[in-house]
């Protein structure tokens with residue numbers, strides 16, 4: 001009997017029960033729990049033996065995280081997927097699942113800067129070598145691949161927007177029996193589905209377009225059951241870069257509007273890129289749809305691209321005059337953002353890919369958000385006028 005005299009008597013009444021399917025909720029529940037209990041000794045043994053698959057502990061399996069993983073695997077055409085605490089956790093855990101000391105990785109130039117630094121620090125100390133190639137040059141890639149263990153792609157790349165023929169490069173890797181992986185954050189599965197082009201593993205910084213609201217840092221990798229099982233067996237549990245249930249729930253929310261958001265980023269981004277290209281003060285615009293025909297398999301473009309000003313623009317004044325475009329890293333959310341190349345060249349973190357790959361000091365990277373094309377264009381025009389030195 002609870003008589004109220006001992007507050008701890010109440011504690012045994014505060015029991016959890018599974019209401020995950022309660023109320024026929026249209027949105028999956030956030031199963032915010034670290035562990036899952038067993039109704040019996042026998043069921044616990046079965047779970048430990050791996051005879052039944054059920055959540056034991058959230059670092060291994062959690063229903064909300066699983067809901068996101070299932071959605072993303074379906075979008076990319078993967079058999080399985082695994083969510084991570086960040087894009088970098090997905091990248092490091094995946095790469096480390098396929099290499100050991102003495103191995104060599106072939107990577108395209110201009111990979112995400114922290115991936116470049118992972119290769120140049122931790123992997124270097126592990127005696128894993130990385131050969132950088134121009135992904136647009138298939139002969140160069142073909143020459144570099146023999147003897148490599150892993151082929152690391154990113155296309156389009158997220159500063160100079162090099163867009164590669166992903167299917168052709170994946171076929172080269174396959175010919176040499178090399179596992180291929182690609183960072184598909186820029187295009188999202190809406191505009192590029194690399195598994196269908198023959199790439200083995202696709203990963204994302206889900207912090208960008210998949211989340212889409214600038215309120216979550218997360219990552220994900222998808223591919224065949226067999227390859228994902230390799231990541232799940234060691235790097236995932238032991239490096240422990242686990243996606244949290246709440247972040248997974250935010251991603252499920254974000255994925256629902258992914259196609260419609262990507263269409264809007266594409267339309268606005270392309271229009272602004274074209275208008276910039278028409279200005280005398282702009283030397284060049286790095287946008288995949290302006291460079292050439294899009295490579296096979298890339299069916300559209302996102303809102304992230306860069307351009308180079310000619311001499312005669314004070315880039316600091318340009319940046320400080322902008323109102324809708326905010327100075328900020330990352331991208332993929334509602335808001336428009338800029339990063340000046342000059343700033344990246346001064347970054348303290350080393351090694352600095354901006355130097356290694358020649359980021360132009362008069363370049364500016366734009367993320368064209370969802371505020372509306374005309375409002376964003378007015379913002380850019382006003383800032384260019386204010387920053388003109390002649």
Ligand SMILES: *Cc1c(COP(=O)(O)O)cnc(C)c1O
Nearest residue numbers: 086087088112158185205207218
């Ligand atoms: C942001 C980003 C990453 C890293 O993702 P985090 O979620 O920040 O760890 C990887 N690749 C690309 C292309 C990115 O833009």
